[in-house]
Each structure stands twice: as structure tokens, then as C-alpha cells.
Amino acid sequence: MLGRYRFVLFRPFQLLPVMFGISVVTFILVRLIPGDPARVLLGARSTPTALAKIRAQYGLDEPMITQYFYFLKNLVHGEMGRSTLYKIDVLKLIATRIEPTLMLVFFAVLLSLVIAVPLAALSARKQGQWPDHFARIAVTAGLGFPQFWLGVMLIILFAVSLNWLPVSGYGKSFEDKALHLVLPCLTIALSLSSVITRSLRAAMISGLNSDIATAARARGVSENTVFWRHVVPNALVPTINLLAVNIGWLIGGTVVVESVFALPGMGQLLVRGIFSRDYMVVQGVAMVFAVATLLINFLADILTVALDPRVKF
Amino acid sequence: MTILSVKGLSVSYQDKVETRSLLEDATFDLGQSEILGLVGESGSGKSLLCRAIIGLLPSTKLSVTSGDVVLEGRSILGLEEKAMMDVRGRRIGMIFQNPTSHLDPVMRIGDQICEGLFRHGSYSKQDARVQAIELLTQVGFPDPARAFRSYAHEFSGGMRQRAMIAIALSCEPEILIADEPTTALDVTVQAQILELLLELRKKRGLSIILITHDLGVVAQTCDRIAVMREGRIVEIEEKRKLLSAPQHSYTKTLIASHPSFDDHLASRALDDDIVVEEPHIKPIFEVDDLVVEFNAGKSWFRSKAAFRALAGVSCQIFPGDTIGIVGESGSGKSTLARAMIGLTPITSGDIAYDGAVLTLKRDQALRKLRREVAMVFQDPFNALNPRMTVEAMLREVLETQGEIARNAIDSRIDELLELVGLDVSFRPRKPKSLSGGQCQRVGIARALAVNPKVIIADECVAALDVTIQAQIISLFKELREKMALTIIFIAHDLAIVRELCESVIVMHHGRIVEAGRTEDVFDNPEQDYTANLLAAIPNIDPDKPIGTRTVARAIQGN
Amino acid sequence: MAQTRPFFPQLKWRALMSSNTTLTLGFCILAFFIAAALLAPLVAPFDPILQDASARLQAPTLLHPFGTDNFGRDVLSRVIWGVRIDLQIALLGVLFPMIIGTILGTVAGFLGGIVDTILMRIIDIVLAFPFLVLMLSIITILGPGLASFYIAMALVGWVSYARLVRAQILVLKTMDFAVAAQSLGYSRLRIMFRHLLPNALTGSIVFAMSDVILVLLNGAAISYLGLGVQPPAAEWGIMVAEGQGFITQAWWITFFPGFAIVCLALGFSLLGDALGDMWEAEV
Numbered sequence A: 001m002l003g004r005y006r007f008v009l010f011r012p013f014q015l016l017p018v019m020f021g022i023s024v025v026t027f028i029l030v031r032l033i034p035g036d037p038a039r040v041l042l043g044a045r046s047t048p049t050a051l052a053k054i055r056a057q058y059g060l061d062e063p064m065i066t067q068y069f070y071f072l073k074n075l076v077h078g079e080m081g082r083s084t085l086y087k088i089d090v091l092k093l094i095a096t097r098i099e100p101t102l103m104l105v106f107f108a109v110l111l112s113l114v115i116a117v118p119l120a121a122l123s124a125r126k127q128g129q130w131p132d133h134f135a136r137i138a139v140t141a142g143l144g145f146p147q148f149w150l151g152v153m154l155i156i157l158f159a160v161s162l163n164w165l166p167v168s169g170y171g172k173s174f175e176d177k178a179l180h181l182v183l184p185c186l187t188i189a190l191s192l193s194s195v196i197t198r199s200l201r202a203a204m205i206s207g208l209n210s211d212i213a214t215a216a217r218a219r220g221v222s223e224n225t226v227f228w229r230h231v232v233p234n235a236l237v238p239t240i241n242l243l244a245v246n247i248g249w250l251i252g253g254t255v256v257v258e259s260v261f262a263l264p265g266m267g268q269l270l271v272r273g274i275f276s277r278d279y280m281v282v283q284g285v286a287m288v289f290a291v292a293t294l295l296i297n298f299l300a301d302i303l304t305v306a307l308d309p310r311v312k313f
Numbered sequence B: 001m002t003i004l005s006v007k008g009l010s011v012s013y014q015d016k017v018e019t020r021s022l023l024e025d026a027t028f029d030l031g032q033s034e035i036l037g038l039v040g041e042s043g044s045g046k047s048l049l050c051r052a053i054i055g056l057l058p059s060t061k062l063s064v065t066s067g068d069v070v071l072e073g074r075s076i077l078g079l080e081e082k083a084m085m086d087v088r089g090r091r092i093g094m095i096f097q098n099p100t101s102h103l104d105p106v107m108r109i110g111d112q113i114c115e116g117l118f119r120h121g122s123y124s125k126q127d128a129r130v131q132a133i134e135l136l137t138q139v140g141f142p143d144p145a146r147a148f149r150s151y152a153h154e155f156s157g158g159m160r161q162r163a164m165i166a167i168a169l170s171c172e173p174e175i176l177i178a179d180e181p182t183t184a185l186d187v188t189v190q191a192q193i194l195e196l197l198l199e200l201r202k203k204r205g206l207s208i209i210l211i212t213h214d215l216g217v218v219a220q221t222c223d224r225i226a227v228m229r230e231g232r233i234v235e236i237e238e239k240r241k242l243l244s245a246p247q248h249s250y251t252k253t254l255i256a257s258h259p260s261f262d263d264h265l266a267s268r269a270l271d272d273d274i275v276v277e278e279p280h281i282k283p284i285f286e287v288d289d290l291v292v293e294f295n296a297g298k299s300w301f302r303s304k305a306a307f308r309a310l311a312g313v314s315c316q317i318f319p320g321d322t323i324g325i326v327g328e329s330g331s332g333k334s335t336l337a338r339a340m341i342g343l344t345p346i347t348s349g350d351i352a353y354d355g356a357v358l359t360l361k362r363d364q365a366l367r368k369l370r371r372e373v374a375m376v377f378q379d380p381f382n383a384l385n386p387r388m389t390v391e392a393m394l395r396e397v398l399e400t401q402g403e404i405a406r407n408a409i410d411s412r413i414d415e416l417l418e419l420v421g422l423d424v425s426f427r428p429r430k431p432k433s434l435s436g437g438q439c440q441r442v443g444i445a446r447a448l449a450v451n452p453k454v455i456i457a458d459e460c461v462a463a464l465d466v467t468i469q470a471q472i473i474s475l476f477k478e479l480r481e482k483m484a485l486t487i488i489f490i491a492h493d494l495a496i497v498r499e500l501c502e503s504v505i506v507m508h509h510g511r512i513v514e515a516g517r518t519e520d521v522f523d524n525p526e527q528d529y530t531a532n533l534l535a536a537i538p539n540i541d542p543d544k545p546i547g548t549r550t551v552a553r554a555i556q557g558n
Numbered sequence C: 001m002a003q004t005r006p007f008f009p010q011l012k013w014r015a016l017m018s019s020n021t022t023l024t025l026g027f028c029i030l031a032f033f034i035a036a037a038l039l040a041p042l043v044a045p046f047d048p049i050l051q052d053a054s055a056r057l058q059a060p061t062l063l064h065p066f067g068t069d070n071f072g073r074d075v076l077s078r079v080i081w082g083v084r085i086d087l088q089i090a091l092l093g094v095l096f097p098m099i100i101g102t103i104l105g106t107v108a109g110f111l112g113g114i115v116d117t118i119l120m121r122i123i124d125i126v127l128a129f130p131f132l133v134l135m136l137s138i139i140t141i142l143g144p145g146l147a148s149f150y151i152a153m154a155l156v157g158w159v160s161y162a163r164l165v166r167a168q169i170l171v172l173k174t175m176d177f178a179v180a181a182q183s184l185g186y187s188r189l190r191i192m193f194r195h196l197l198p199n200a201l202t203g204s205i206v207f208a209m210s211d212v213i214l215v216l217l218n219g220a221a222i223s224y225l226g227l228g229v230q231p232p233a234a235e236w237g238i239m240v241a242e243g244q245g246f247i248t249q250a251w252w253i254t255f256f257p258g259f260a261i262v263c264l265a266l267g268f269s270l271l272g273d274a275l276g277d278m279w280e281a282e283v
Helices: A003-031 A038-044 A048-058 A064-076 A089-126 A130-142 A147-162 A173-209 A211-218 A225-245 A247-260 A268-276 A280-305 B046-053 B079-086 B110-120 B123-139 B144-150 B157-169 B187-204 B215-221 B238-245 B249-257 B263-271 B334-340 B362-370 B390-401 B406-418 B436-449 B464-481 B495-498 B518-523 B528-536 B549-555 C009-038 C075-109 C113-128 C131-142 C146-173 C176-183 C188-224 C236-246 C249-280
Strands: B001-016 B019-031 B035-039 B062-071 B092-097 B175-179 B207-211 B224-229 B234-237 B285-295 B304-319 B324-328 B349-355 B373-376 B454-458 B486-491 B503-508 B512-519
Touching: A003 A038, A003 A280, A003 B144, A003 C113, A003 C131, A038 A048, A038 A280, A089 A130, A089 A173, A089 A225, A089 A268, A089 B390, A130 A173, A130 C249, A147 A173, A147 A247, A147 C188, A147 C236, A173 A225, A173 A247, A211 A225, A211 B092, A225 A247, A247 A268, A247 A280, A247 C131, A247 C188, A268 A280, A268 B349, A268 C131, A280 C113, A280 C131, B019 B046, B019 B062, B019 B207, B019 B234, B035 B046, B035 B187, B035 B215, B046 B207, B079 C146, B092 B157, B110 B123, B110 B144, B110 B157, B123 B144, B123 B157, B175 B187, B175 B528, B187 B207, B187 B215, B187 B528, B207 B215, B215 B224, B215 C009, B224 B238, B224 B249, B224 B528, B234 B238, B234 B249, B238 B324, B238 B549, B249 B464, B263 B285, B263 B390, B285 B334, B304 B334, B304 B512, B324 B334, B324 B349, B324 B495, B334 B349, B334 B454, B334 B486, B349 B362, B362 B373, B373 B436, B373 C176, B390 B406, B390 B436, B390 C146, B406 B436, B436 B454, B436 B464, B464 B486, B464 B495, B464 B512, B486 B495, B486 C113, B495 B518, B503 B518, B503 B528, B512 B518, B512 B528, C009 C075, C009 C249, C075 C113, C075 C236, C075 C249, C113 C146, C131 C146, C131 C188, C146 C176, C146 C188, C176 C188, C188 C236, C236 C249
Parallel strands: B035 B207, B035 B224, B092 B175, B175 B207, B324 B486, B324 B503, B373 B454, B454 B486
Antiparallel strands: B001 B019, B001 B062, B224 B234, B285 B304, B285 B349, B503 B512
16 A cells, blocks of 8 residues: 555656656767767777777767667666776766765755754744844845855855865865865855745745634644644645755756865766866766756655645656 | 623724724624624625634734723733633634635644644543544544544545534634635535534534625524624624614615525516527527546556546527526536537537537537627636736727727727726726626626627626625626527526526536426426525525435435 | 635735835846946956056055956956856846747647647756756857857756746636637637736746846856856956965955855845735736
8 A cells, every 4th residue: 555655656657758858868968069979989089999899889880869779778788988087987987976976965955954944934933023134135145146156255264264174175084074075065055045945934924824824823822833833844845845946956056066175076077077078977977967856856756745645646 | 691792892904004994893792602693795894803802813914993802701802812822712713714724734634633632621642532533523524533534635625614613622612703614615515514513502502603795694593693894793683683674774785685595586587588488499509418528647657537527418508598507516517618618628429509510510610609609707806817908808809809890999898898887987997906896797798799699607706795796697687688698607506596597407416417497496396406405505584494404415425 | 705805905015115125226236237337448447358467466455446366457347347248148048048938838838738748848858957067068069158158048948937937827728817718719829928928927027037146146157167258258257266276365356256246146136026026916
């Protein structure tokens, strides 16, 4: 008896067309690059033997459609090509870079929730009073902070002037890594929390004005209980959906922030790949990011079903 | 014995710009186990009055300016919040119009009842559960243990209202304020809920303030009736006295507007000129074994459970006839209307309009339909494009139809407005600056602009106050006489249909249960369903009992 | 009663009054930036590109209120000239996607069926890629530069508008006034563009007011990464990138261009909020 969770079984199949679309898009992106595709894939300085080998592996002398099937076949075998810059398989390369990105996203989301939830609650319950005005100004300004600039400003303040934290890079030991992650996480969390606070505040205010709240008050339920037992649970679902919708934006943020802080994650790999014309790396990273986005949206749907008994997929 | 008395209560709205009085000098007493009906149209201040009593005004810009509320000899108006919280729920409970929005969707019904039990009584977890299930039984849940674990969306509207009553009862109030508790419900369900309230009064000695816009509802349930208008109680009296000898002119209007089933009203329909249908007249609409299905799910992975909105409907409508299609929500009456005008895809069966078969030569039939059949809609605000002026809307119809010379359009617009009783000054106005009744008149003018032979009116008075309702109905009667229109009038309100229509079709679950001349069907219904439907209609006559036991049984399956 | 009127229309009026301050403030900030862009040659004290080896890395003084950068260029003048590029990025970067997305969304939402299904699948696929990642990939192919940025923006940005407008059209087309238009025999084109689109457009414009900030930030970020506007142009993102090497000695090179972005974004944000409130008050 899976009940409302039955979609967990068939959703992966429903996602197949989108996965297919993602593979087509990434395939086309690389094929659109002007020049001999074999040289594009291997880099400018490559031997004739290597060129012949890659032509055979990807069917580069055959029509586009056939080439696409070669591409798919390679993909299914976990073959995403080789990095011309790092001289190793793209998949292996990506595997070494996942950890910093994953940590960055996870702790940034956690941190922004820690900032946003109390701020939104305070703002919604003191609507029209000074805590609310403060929160609204902070949010309005926060939405317009460029992350690359915010990152640099945080470096100047905390790393250069105060010398509390490292300027950039990533550490070896756990504590070292954690120290290196503080500023990048803070950079993302400051902008993300503006987005979350804004929507959470609106959801909470409409919850406080809702019929549900009125009915609870008419039963003599205290304002505190109304807020935490009726308003907050109902405001959570839209917030989770907002996070899921913004996951693409969040990943874009990690690309920028990893570049600012020279954090060796997938975002930095992507930007380096673009500059060194390492197309297989660009293709691979784009694909992994796309699949991650799908996965996170899937998780958000499961969470939504868990939190809201009305939702059915 | 008086349990609650409201003395000269006034509420006003105040901001930097203005001060407005919304409630003036409201005075009434509520006796032990008494049911007091509070009747008025929208905006009359009846809900505000009740909110003021429990100290929950809907905005901080509202304040009580004078008066007092005395609960069992103790004034509760100036009580501080903490003390007031013990009055709310525990002494005075409240239920609302729309149970769907007032129940917490993400909390189990049982937990919501327990919340009240814990708040106002001392229960162990186990006792609370037992008590909650007992309450659910009392309000009529067939499987209370299951209802306890269910969420609000798993129930129908009527059951949700029962759940809300159970939640209110969990605090064991002495007074229950019911704010339009049955407005969103079908008549048969309405009758059940009203019966439940009467039963609770008897069992628990509950005093009830019943707020409603429907004089019929209070006539049959209440002991006394208070009539409100523009923030004042214009009349308060024992119900029989009030109904038989109303003092205030507004009360008289309200009683006269009520589309009730009095005998003298029933004969009114007969007085109108009726085009007597003769067998050799060709029907203008012919519907034959019509089936309309909606696909519930479009997923490959889920079984395609098609919902049958219409399951084989056949009927004939004759020119010049005014025919009512009645039924409860979900009966398929609106679907039938929309299918007839070609707005809903047909699954199988035939529709012919004046010889043009919609299923055969669709484009040709549609063109004819669009020229000769016009529609009037339920929600008057919704039915008009909010960005267009009245003039632009009418002009657009006339230009698209192309039957009137461009230079004659202007005078035709004036003519149309006059026809529906609107001033020429309405031309540049947009829907948001119009009242509901005015919007509906514009909607009718737009329908008439086509110069239609047939008008299909889909619940077109359901959203309007009774006095406005009566005006629109008489407008329809007037137009019918002037223009020899065929009117297809879809409504859930049987009383209105009886007043306006010559023949009637009763629908239930996508089928026609009964059809015939209005007086035949309504006076001698052949089907149980029709009889139940008729019995459930709130009547302005206080001596008729609400609903019947058979009604309750017939709806059990719902 | 199914009356859709607000019970207290005055409350809306109050909201409008208070949003007027926001409106004025937002409008003033934007007017200030637009004036700076138009009058850049007149108001900028120095040439934004001309290098001066004798004036490298000077802290803010009266002569150089925002200091100078590592090439001795006046940061203030570069920030003023930067308004031209960044304002253009924000406005054009929103305009193309908005037009494309609104039209496609209207058509798909109204027609439904196969057209809608195909469009929605395309939207799903585009949305599966993180916005910036897809932008960067497209720019990789087209080569860095402002033109590539606009093309990539038009290719990627329309989906949000299409999705938003489509959702609104789906609601609007079931509303009685749309059904009425259909029952009166109006043509599909008329219903789509005369009745439905104007009602969905406000939502699209309000969204554009918040989107313009994201486009500004993304455009600057892409330039910061070195894939948008190319040096030596005076663009705020590039200026931050160029200054980042000197954060230990000269904070002003990075601070002022970023601050300009924050101010411009604030202007858009205030104006957007005020317009959103007014729109809500109107409907």
C-alpha cells in the first residue's frame, strides 16, 4: 500500500522524456561548436591515431542521428569522454569535484533557513511594526546583491581585514574544509534567505489572515498556538516548492561563488572547462547539474506529499 | 432566561481618511436554548455583529465605539485578551460558511477536535480520543473512528460542515454562532445540517445565533428573527409575528422577494402568457442520448477514470418556452447547457439546434448557434472582461456579429442598456465599479446584443442578494414578453424556477430524473428524488418542517 | 454568497497610499541611473578607458572620489559609463524573453492539446538545466560577448514567462468572460489577444520587474566570469573581477561597481513592488 506515494514508482519513467531532452540538448550543444568535432573533442594538439579512434567511438563520420545513438550508447556505459585539460575521464573528474559543491549547497540551504524562518516569523507576526520594516528593507536590498561582489566584500572584511577566515581554496582535513566553506556558504545564504524570507513572510501573513486562523481564534486558541500549529505547517509547503524551483538558480550561484573563492567544485570545473575549451567537461557538468535538478525536484515532490495530505501526483 | 444580551453595540471603521459606521446600535437578547435568526443581505453587518460579540473584528481599523455585550450577567466586551480566550470556544462557539477554508487542511479532523478538548477541558490523550469519536458520532459521521484519522479534503461539503460543528462542540460552548453555515451546500444537505442544529439544541440546550441571507432557512429553524440592513437591526420579533405582520418596509420587501412556494406565488407562473406548446411545433433544441465524459487523469500510468458528467440525456425544447433545468451540484445541469451551445466536447449522442446537427456539421451548426443563442453566467463579476468598459463590450459583440451598420452601433448600445434597465451613463464604466446586479444586467445586455432567439442562463442569480434576484427575474419575464425569447434557465434554486419557468427538467447524477410542466412536476413529483429535493427547500412558512427523514436516507450514499 | 468584492475597499486604497512612497523612491533611483547613462560623457570627470600609470591604485580623494584602479583609471568615471552597459543588459535581457515567452505562453495555454504538450516538454527540459549553466554553455559555443549574452538570454529566459502566462491563461480561459466570448462567436485570435492576453499581461510585467534584477545580476556575473562584456569596457562585473586581485591594497576598485549594482537593483525592486501592489489594488 503506497497510497499517495505511488508516484515514486512511476515518476522516474515520466522523467525519461525530459532526460532524453537533456541528452539531446547537451549533444547538440557540443555538435554546434564550429570546427572538426574530433578536434573539438580531443583538443587542438592531438595525434592522427587518437583522432581516428575518437571518430570511430563517436561515429563522427556518420549522419547526425547515428552520431546521437553512439553518444547515447557511450553515455549508458558511463562514457562521457575525456578531459583534454586534465587528461582523465570526465566522469572520474566530476566525481572528485562533487564533494565541495554538495557541501556548499547543503550548508547554504541550511544556513539560509536558519536566517529566513525566524526573520519571516518575526516579520509576519509584527506586521507593520519596526521588526517587519527592518526585515522588509533587508529582503528588498538582499535580492539585489550580486553574489560575486558579496563574496569579495566578505573576503575583504573577514579574511583580509579581520583575518578570521581563509581567503580562498579548500582544505584537506574536515575542520580546514569547514573553515573554507564558511564564507562561500554565507554568500549564497545571504541572497537565498532574502528569497525565502520574502515568500515565507507572505505565506505566513496570509495564513494569519486566513479562515483557518480565524476559526482557531474563535475556539479560544492562543495566538502563539494559532501561529505554530496552524499557520507554519501551512506555510511550509509553498516554501519547499520555492526552494525546488530555485534550485537551478542556487546551482548557478555555486558556479559563481566557487569561482570567487577558488573552491574546487563542479562550478569551478565548468568555468575552467569553458575557458580551456574542454568541451567534454562542459557537457558532462551540464548534464550532471541537470539530472541533479530533476532529482531535487523529485525529492521536493515527495516532501510535499508528506507535508500536505491533499497533494496527489 | 437570557443568556447573552447585546446592548446598543456600534462598530465603526476608521482610518486617516474617514470614519464610517458599519454597525449601529445593535440590541438583542438571546435566551437559553433559543435559536435567533439574523437575516440580511451581503454587507448588512450581520457577520460583523457576531465577530464583534466574540471580540474578533476582521481588521484593526475596526473598533467597537459604544454598547455592551453581557454574557450571563457579566460584560465581556472590555475583557482582556486572556480572559476573552476562555470565552471564545468555551462559552461562545462559532461555525462558518465555508468549511473548506476554515478547516486546517494539513491536520487530521480528530486532532483538530482534540485541540479544542485539550484547550478547554482536562483530558488524557486516551479520553480525548474517545470523546472526539463520540462527538463525531453525534454530528452524524457513519464511521467516526475513520473520520477521526481523516483530513478535511476527504469529505464532501456537508460532512466538512459536520466536522466543523464537531470541532466547535469540542469546547462545549453554551452559545453557537453559525455564520451562513449552509450557504455553500446543496438544499438536501442544507436541510440535514439544519436538522442537526435543531437536534443539538434539543440534546445540549445550546443557544444558537443563525446568520443567513435566506429568510426560508430562519423561518423554519428559528424562534425569533432579527432583520438587518446597512448595519442596523431594523426589526426583531417572534418569527410568526414577523413573517405574518412585518412592520418595517425592508422586511416586507425581503418577504416579498423570497421565492417561496406559497400557493399564491405558484399561481403567478400560470398568470403569465404561456405559449401553449402544440405537438406539431418543431422543437428548437433536440438532445438525443447525450453523453459527456471528462478524462480525470491524463497519465499513461494511471487508469483513465473518465468522469461521466452526462450519462445519456434526451430532451426537447420548444420555441418560446421557458424551461428550467434544476439539480444539485454535480448533477450535470451546467454541462448540459455548455454542450448545447457547443462549448463542451460531446462523447456520444446528438444535439440539434433548429435543424442544424452539432455533431454532424459542427462548424455550420456552431455559426448558427453563436448567432442565435446567447449565454448569461453565474458570477456577474467573472463574466465580464475586467479590462473593458461596458461600451467596449457591447460594441465588440455588435461589430463581430456584423449585422448592424457601423454608424447605428452607438444608438443600438443605448437601446440595449435601456432594455436591461441601465442608464446611458454606464457606458464608460468598467465592471469593478459596478454592483453585482448591475454587472448581471450588463451580462444580459451583452447576450441580447446578438439578437438571440434563445438565452441560456446558467445559475445567473445564484450569486445575488434576494432583492436583486427578484429584480433580475422580473427583467427576464419582461424580456420574454417583449422579445419572444426561448429561455433555458439553469438553477439549483427550485423556488426561482417555479416562479419563472413553464416547464422543468430535474437532473441527478448526469441523468434526467423527471421532466414536464412546472406545476405538474412540483405539485405531483413522480420520482422520490424530486420529492426529496422539493421537501428540502427552505420555506418561508414557519409551520412546514425542514426536510424529511427520507431526504436524509436518499443522500446517505453521497 | 459568491460575491468577489473585497469587503473593505478602503483598505486597498490605504495600501496604494503607502506604496506611493515606494513608487516615488524607486522611480527616483531609476531616473538617476538613466540620467547618468544618458549624460555619461558630460558628468564623468575622466575618460573611463584611458590609462594613467602615474595614478595607479589611488585611494578615494576629491579628485578621484571612488579612487583609481591598477591602470590608473578613475573608478567613478568607469562606474558612470558602466550604467550604459549594465542598464542595457538589464532592459534588453528582459525584453526579448518577455515578448517571446508571453506570446508562446498565451498560444499554448489557449490552444492546449499537442501544441501545449510540446511547449511544456521543451520548458521542462530547459528548466532542468540550471539557468546560469545553460547560459554559459550557449555562450561557450557562440563565443564570449554581449551579443552572445542576448541570444543566450532569449533562448533560455522565455521559459519563465511562457510558464507563468500559460498558467494564467489556463485559469482565465475557464472564467466566464472567456466562455462568454467563445459563446458569442468571437474568433480565436480575438479571444487570445484581446480578452485573455491583456488580463495575463500585468502578471507578466510584474514578474519582469523582479526578473530584471536577476538578469542584471546574471549579466554582471557572466561578465565577472569573463564570458560577457570584454575588457577594457567599463562594466561593473568586469570591474569587480579586475579589482579582485588587489583586494589587499585597494578595496575601492571592487566596492563601488558592486554597490552601483545594488543601488540599481534596489530601484527596480522598489518600483516593481509598488507596481505589483497597484496591480493588486486594481484587480
